[in-house]
Amino acid sequence: AQSVSQHNHHVILSEAASLELGCNYSYGGTVNLFWYVQYPGQHLQLLLKYFSGDPLVKGIKGFEAEFIKSKFSFNLRKPSVQWSDTAEYFCAVKNQAGTALIFGKGTTLSVSS
Amino acid sequence: DADVTQTPRNRITKTGKRIMLECSQTKGHDRMYWYRQDPGLGLRLIYYSFDVKDINKGEISDGYSVSRQAQAKFSLSLESAIPNQTALYFCATSDTRGTGVEQYFGPGTRLTVT
Numbered sequence: 119a120q121s122v123s124q125h126n127h128h129v130i131l132s133e134a135a136s137l138e139l140g141c142n143y144s145y146g147g148t149v150n151l152f153w154y155v156q157y158p159g160q161h162l163q164l165l166l167k168y169f170s171g172d173p174l175v176k177g178i179k180g181f182e183a184e185f186i187k188s189k190f191s192f193n194l195r196k197p198s199v200q201w202s203d204t205a206e207y208f209c210a211v212k213n214q215a216g217t218a219l220i221f222g223k224g225t226t227l228s229v230s231s
Numbered sequence: 232d233a234d235v236t237q238t239p240r241n242r243i244t245k246t247g248k249r250i251m252l253e254c255s256q257t258k259g260h261d262r263m264y265w266y267r268q269d270p271g272l273g274l275r276l277i278y279y280s281f282d283v284k285d286i287n288k289g290e291i292s293d294g295y296s297v298s299r300q301a302q303a304k305f306s307l308s309l310e311s312a313i314p315n316q317t318a319l320y321f322c323a324t325s326d327t328r329g330t331g332v333e334q335y336f337g338p339g340t341r342l343t344v345t
Contacts, residue, residue, distance in 0.1 A: 127271070150332055161321065162274075162336040208273060212332045217281075218264065218289065219332055223273040 120145045122211050124222035131199050131229050139194040139225050141183075141209030150212035151192040152219065153183055157205045165207075168192065179203070201231040234258045235337035237322050243343045244312050252307045252340050254322030262325040263305035264334065265289075265297060267318040274321065280305055281327070312344045 125140040143149065153165040166177025173185040183194045192209060206226050210219040235256045244250050254263065262281050266274040266289075276289030278297040286297060294316060298306045309316055319341050323334040 152333070154336075161338045162323075164333065164335075167333060216332065217287070218276050218279055219334060221266075221274040223271060 120211065120213055120220050122209050122220050122222035124207075124209055124225050126225045127223075128226045128228070131227070133201055133229055133231050134198045135229075137194070137196040137199045137203070137227070139207055139209075139227070141192045141194065141222060142190050143192065143209075143211045143220075144190065145211060145214060147214065149185075151183075151185060152210040153177065153181070153192075153194050154208045154210060154221075155205045156208065156224075162208065165194070199227070199229050201229050203227060204229045235322060235324055235335055237320075237337040237340050239340060240338065241341045243345065245345055246313055248312050250309045250312055250342070252320055252322075252342070254305045254307070254337055256303050256322075256324045256335075256337075258324055258326070258335060259302075260324035260326040260335070261302060262327060263299065264323040264325075265295075265305070265307045266321045266323065267291070267316075268321060268339075269318050277307065277320075309342075309344075312342075314344045316342065317344045318342060 121144045123142045151168045154162040155165045156162045166175050168175045168185045176182045206224045208224045209222040238253045264279040265277040275291050280299045283299050296308045321339050322337040325334045
């Protein structure tokens with residue numbers, strides 16, 4: 119069965135530190151990949167997505183992700199985090215049937231000011 | 232996203248009670264989904280619907296049922312609530328005319344079953 123693995127359960131950083139959150143998926147065919155963010159007490163919002171083309175995808179709020187097909191990875195990065203980036207981050211992949219998204223278990227990011 | 236609304240936002244109920252969670256959207260999307268979120272488990276798909284006559288079970292449909300009353304409305308029912316259904320429930324929508332899978336989420340319903 120398809121799966122999405124997020125290796126970091128909880129990441130703690132100081133403001134201005136660089137961020138990289140890992141995401142690996144199991145499906146080897148054509149993939150549609152997403153990163154969603156959930157700020158405390160709020161719903162999920164789309165950060166960025168990859169369907170095809172340039173493997174380096176830029177999203178909102180200074181986030182970017184790189185699709186590396188050979189590694190089945192779609193890691194999320196930000197050069198300098200802010201306190202307001204404190205949130206839970208979810209990686210997701212479209213399932214093979216194209217009917218829904220499969221989500222990872224999430225990574226909680228805590229940024230101290 | 233204000234285009235996807237869920238009611239109620241919070242609900243406490245007792246074991247054995249029937250409860251309905253409602254979702255409405257003004258985005259004009261044809262696809263709607265129900266997920267539950269549990270700490271450390273991420274989001275898991277309960278049911279999804281591609282139009283009013285199309286209902287499909289997701290990963291964890293046991294103990295739940297759904298109704299797609301109209302293109303804009305998709306309700307989730309717990310026929311006889313049990314404590315391990317305590318979770319945060321999200322409704323989401325997507326549009327076949329777009330990517331088909333990029334999903335837009337409602338604000339969530341926090342359900343507690345005592």
